[in-house]
Amino acid sequence: MRVVNKGQIDRSRPIGFSFDGRNHVGFAGDTLASALLANGQRLVGRSFKYHRPRGLWSAGSEEPNALVTARQIPNQRATMLELYDGLAAESQNRWPSLRWDVLSINDAFAPFLGAGFYYKTFMWPRAFWEGLYEPLIRRAAGLGKLPRSHDTGRYEKAYAFCDLLVVGAGPAGLMAALVAGRAGANVIVADEDARMGGRLNAETIQIDGQPGDQWAAGILAELASLPNVRLMPRTTVTGAYDGGTYGALERVGHHVAAPGADLPLECFWRIVARRCILAAGAIERGIAFANNDRPGIMAASAVRAYLNRWGVAAGRSVAVWGNNDDAWRTAQDLAAAGVRVAAMLDSRADPARAKGPHDFPVFTGTQVVGSRGRHGLEGLQIRDPKGTRMLACDCLAVSGGWNPTLHLSCHMNDRPVWREDIAGFVPKPGAVPGMSVVGAANGTMDTTACLAEGARAAQDCLKDLGMAGVDVDLPQADDGRFDISPLWVVAGQGRAWLDFQNDVTVKDVQQAARENFASVEHMKRYTTQGMAPDQGKNSNMAALAVLADATGRGIPETGTTTYRPPFVPVAIAAMGAGGRGKGFAPERFMTSHLPTVERGAPMIEAGLWYRPSYFPRPGETTWQQSCDREVRAVRTAVGVADVSTLGKIDIQGPDAAAFLDFVYINRFSTLKPGRVRYGLMLREDGHVLDDGTTARLAPDHFVMTTTTAAAGLVMRHLEFVHQALCPQFDVRFISVTEQWAQFAIAGPKVTRSSQQPARDAPV
């Protein structure tokens, strides 16, 4: 439900939308997720394997549960879908309805369906796998369904170049962009959110005495006014590649109610940047406990974001639980906004934050050990040193700490390094050449330090680029220090979930370790931990901690799985934009193409060229009748064929003849001007490369023809021979394939005079 006087939504602009056919109303600025939450829709999806009821977990692109189908595109995260008039979203992986789902029976069989179940069960008979088992399993498990028809959405691709690419427009990224922008560098700022500012839009932090979101808006206004800065909202940088190349997906038309025919849904960018500053922030993680997947159990930062940015209370009575200071912000913000805080639970025995008066009940040294509520949270079982009891609430905001969003820094094969004080992995410095990592992505958890780090990294980049730095005043933020005491799993009765998206439990990971899938990569493949669209962004860290514990190793020794692009799912249609139908390959047409087509000749492809198969005449009903007639004409009279598709290379220079003697197996230096000779060309290993005729127009001037398909190959070969094997030859050549038309005239009745009409024909 909405909270008065909170949020950056525009309450004067209501927007109608539907979910599973039911109509709702949200506001401009809402995402589908915030609007659903505001409308009390807590159940948003069914899980992959056990069809468990699931609700929103996050407010960002890492969302594991709220996957919906809209505009026939499956697996869209409700947290990333901006609300537009008439948005019709459908939940997935349920039948007949989200609330009453037949396959939720799977959950009752859960004891038999653990990790490795398929591998152990469907071994025999072998032939049944492809025909029976696999189709059945695929139907039961799964995400959204692809439409059977072609994707008719419009996609685009584009290229950009810059001095500095800033990934993420939170406090660190904005400071970096500001410094580089003021210094005159060519800057691109890419942020996956529609509204830039990062966590500043979701927090009540003050910067230089100003609310964080307003400070960000001011910086963004200055950046937008700089001609050398390009702001790219709704753009997720998906991969870091060699040579400062980055892939990025821009969501261009998804949020528009009626995108015009020219507006693409998405655009895939290839950005080449001399330097990159990664300021992608961090993703909050949960704590695994029994039945921790009920709708209403959410990341504490998400509860805060829904409150502060969208003015939505995630519950009527919210319990907050964490192992770090950050969780307390959620309780404070909720209480300040008038939302009932059932309790602030801190797993630490004596956190400094617990001191002083609070507007809500505080329990320290407390853990959540269980939950109840069939389609949504109704209460928690909590345990403190004094014992176990129930706590009534309809929402739990949980924080197990933050995982720096360092994915891009690992795309060139480096692994991150463990940092004990924040209980998280941070990027290895220099992992991607030309990239520096700042802010929370680098493990820096307080805003003032993030701001300073962003500014400093930009100054360093300017120095690298040979540009003068600029002086900026470093702003001060009012958030305090970040203290954490790791807590990954709480023992209890029932399944404790790690990967919501792939239905992996703590027990599954422990079982993998027991069955000797002890390497993190083996565990991942055995349990499917971290494999779904979120790629374990929410859960890999905790799974790793469980594995480390089960195998008696530390977390740093256990290590992470490999981070690979793309950071978020990218539609093939976006990467291959423009490659459909006629866009698949260029078309090359002969001189006589139009008259040929007008005569009804069926065209066949020869490489990129189009050539006629035969020229049908009235009365001919099969291809053979036409071909027989054409062959007869050549045998008994005259036939003409357009052979302009042959490659043609103009070769000139005093050493042209010697050069041809070198590349052909036969001699061309003896050819007289005005004559033509057939030649055969070999590769370095003696295999035939190509054959064709070459005409000598003058002592130092030849025109070579190649076969249609090998024209480019021969050109490349000639260049290699000239540059690598005989650079001393004074010879030059150039492709003239499209400058000359060519006609073959053949048959017993061909004479010089009968060729004349062909020579005089207009081309």
Next chain:
Amino acid sequence: MRLSCPLCGPRDRREFYYYGSDDYLNRPHSDPQADASSGGWSDAWEDYLHLRDNPAGRLRDLWYHEGGCGAWLAVTRDTSTHQVFDVALVVDLKGKAGS
């Protein structure tokens, strides 16, 4: 991946055609008299045509700027890190050696 063509500047990898190691720059010398007895075959030719190193590390290989100026390039790079150390025009290398 990007390569810096000495004539055109830094360009996307897709402008270039890849040919393999630079062994093809070292075509064995042909000796007509020796060739007559061996049928033109020698160990040097065997190496030149068939034997290639496959190092995890520094390698010099040949690239053709097909979507650009048509220059053949000798690129020295690290096959495990993809770092490019040097890009030279083949014609410069061979011109110097030949002259």
